[in-house]
Amino acid sequence: MKKILTLLILLCFLISCERKEPNFSKEMIEKLADRGEVKNGIVRLPPPPASFTDLYFGVNRDEIVLTNGDALFLFYKEDYSEKFKSFKEFLSAVLNDGFVLDKKLFKNPRYPKRFTLNQKIEKEYSDLGFDQFFKKYSKPSGKKGVLQLNKSIMKSEEGEYLTVTYLMYKNKYDISRDCYQGIDYLRKREDSFR
Template structure:
């Protein structure tokens, strides 16, 4: 997965070409226990500006950041900082992941898929639920024409 996320193509005329995984949310930690949502494109630019001398390659940097071995000190202004919803965190802790997933998802119209059960999720809880799914190797994909949030096992997405 890291290799696929780390692949970035820089064109002489166009500059950094958007990655196939650009819409994929990634979460990184900051020194003050802040959680930031970003993507591989922005992390690559951040790596080039602040960490390219310290890390031999972007995939090594990405692995360190995504596996929480590296806590970032700086943060671009455009990264979204999460404030975790305490009620959702508490529910996650008491239910465990499987029951949590079952509670906040429903069967999708697409065979064999799940989607977020938006009817029970307040707008300010979405980021926390997304982050907790991310920690358990699930990601959310937005289906614009159908206004659905599909829940995808990360390993299935990268096959």
């Protein structure tokens, strides 16, 4: 009887385990890894627009880096091309598997953009859950079916904006900026890569 009970508990545990979906699918990683067509050192075809998407990764337990595909490509070429077989493999490790880049790479203290999460926003996210958090920090943009980030309720000097955008990113929403109008649109990640 004990063996059957143990077997049933083990079976229930295995069935209940969820496989975590990666932040970026294989297709998305391929698009991010696309550097355009280069012949004789000249770019003939530009990389796809998805390669300009904001990307975040950690450098230690507390610090997060905001960057883009171009900067990650430079880190790969200069410091990680021997450790990883391809840029795609490097991107997948950094964006999906939590690979931590060496902090010594960031010689310029301003680049790439580094920040720590705002504890007030983190607690609010934890208390509300993502759906309610999303409702609070988004609003209609005036364009049919398009949402924008509700920046009016954030204090940028306290890192609230970066924390909110990072938490949206972790939940597969990307920010598309209209610098002229000062609007940040929210897009589902899969829509950014179409």
